[in-house]
Amino acid sequence: MLDHERVAVHTGRRSRLPVIVAVHSTALGPAAGGLRLWHYPDWRDGLADALRLSAAMTSKFAVAGLPIGGGKAVVALPEGERLDPGRRLDVLRDVAEVIASLDGAYATGPDVGTGPDDMAVIAESTPHVFCRPERLGGSGDSSPHTARGTLAALRAVARRLYGTPSLAGRTLAVAGLGRVGGRLARLLAAEGAELTVTDIDAGKRALGEELGAVWRAPEEILAVDADILVPAALGGVLSARSVAGLRCRAVVGPANNQLTGPEVADLLHERGILWVPDYVASAGGVVNAVSVEVHGLGAEQARVRVDAIEGTVDALLDTAVRLDRTPARAAEELARLRLAAVRPVGVRPTGHATAEPLALP
Ligand code: PHE
Numbered sequence: 001m002l003d004h005e006r007v008a009v010h011t012g013r014r015s016r017l018p019v020i021v022a023v024h025s026t027a028l029g030p031a032a033g034g035l036r037l038w039h040y041p042d043w044r045d046g047l048a049d050a051l052r053l054s055a056a057m058t059s060k061f062a063v064a065g066l067p068i069g070g071g072k073a074v075v076a077l078p079e080g081e082r083l084d085p086g087r088r089l090d091v092l093r094d095v096a097e098v099i100a101s102l103d104g105a106y107a108t109g110p111d112v113g114t115g116p117d118d119m120a121v122i123a124e125s126t127p128h129v130f131c132r133p134e135r136l137g138g139s140g141d142s143s144p145h146t147a148r149g150t151l152a153a154l155r156a157v158a159r160r161l162y163g164t165p166s167l168a169g170r171t172l173a174v175a176g177l178g179r180v181g182g183r184l185a186r187l188l189a190a191e192g193a194e195l196t197v198t199d200i201d202a203g204k205r206a207l208g209e210e211l212g213a214v215w216r217a218p219e220e221i222l223a224v225d226a227d228i229l230v231p232a233a234l235g236g237v238l239s240a241r242s243v244a245g246l247r248c249r250a251v252v253g254p255a256n257n258q259l260t261g262p263e264v265a266d267l268l269h270e271r272g273i274l275w276v277p278d279y280v281a282s283a284g285g286v287v288n289a290v291s292v293e294v295h296g297l298g299a300e301q302a303r304v305r306v307d308a309i310e311g312t313v314d315a316l317l318d319t320a321v322r323l324d325r326t327p328a329r330a331a332e333e334l335a336r337l338r339l340a341a342v343r344p345v346g347v348r349p350t351g352h353a354t355a356e357p358l359a360l361p
Pocket of ligand 1 (some may be wrong): 035110231
């Protein structure tokens with residue numbers, strides 16, 4: 001069954017590449033979600049990714065208490081294709097054209113493979129874009145805020161596990177040192193955490209050394225003996241198989257779609273490993289972008305909202321214990337309640353939710 005309100009699949013007029021925009025839900029407001037420019041063996045894999053990622057964005061906004069729906073855009077690059085600057089412009093203009101055709105149902109932002117400068121190009125053809133560079137009036141790169149929000153989630157988990165939110169002296173294994181993972185590793189090192197890190201790009205070893213981290217090969221990181229594993233790269237890292245080999249007490253990270261399927265959350269729970277749903281831990285980027293660009297908040301007030309992810313995770317973990325559910329189920333229920341609150345069953349939405357973050361039930 002198609003679970004999405006609409007899915008646009010185009011061959012880009014200029015690039016001839018598959019441009020996919022999935023609008024999962026506009027129940028809470030117009031949809032938003034990043035533009036992923038990534039390699040896939042087949043464009044249908046890109047479509048599957050867009051479908052999953054956009055559904056996760058719906059939950060991300062709902063749990064964060066933001067009046068925004070879930071969407072995602074994917075440009076599926078053939079394996080091995082490198083975009084030169086001219087072709088990149090073509091791709092971005094193709095994406096902008098598809099977004100413009102959706103009349104505000106979807107606004108894009110940065111994601112894997114894209115950044116603020118790409119958003120500036122898209123903004124030449126459509127206003128429905130977050131995170132343009134600050135000099136052009138946007139809220140800028142979202143990754144530092146995503147990193148900060150993940151740190152907030154990690155503090156809540158540390159409090160649960162050790163009775164104190166401090167990460168000093170804790171061992172953390174960070175899988176991925178990209179725009180978000182790299183920032184997060186820096187924040188964690190500054191907190192006094194002991195890091196083991198990896199990246200598929202061996203060039204990131206220098207950052208590891210700078211932070212005094214132990215470097216491991218990407219295929220080894222999941223089985224590292226650590227307090228907390230932090231997935232900070234692409235999704236799909238937690239499967240029945242990889243979960244069986246984990247040697248950590250918790251998994252909390254900014255990567256989207258970490259599980260290969262929802263049942264993996266139960267496997268983590270059975271092993272006594274605390275998993276904070278990725279869409280809860282990774283909300284800092286969208287929280288900042290929406291707070292600044294939609295609600296007109298200043299940087300300081302936006303930061304307070306990003307830091308509030310700690311309280312959200314605290315409350316979620318409390319609810320999970322109280323109702324004897326996994327954190328994954330507790331988060332799903334919270335998202336469902338918030339979506340139901342503005343969309344009575346069988347009735348089309350007539351308006352959008354307010355900007356007030358809702359209290360946890
Ligand atoms: N990559 C961001 C995420 O997954 C997407 C995003 C950031 C969308 C900022 C809009 C604004 O949450």
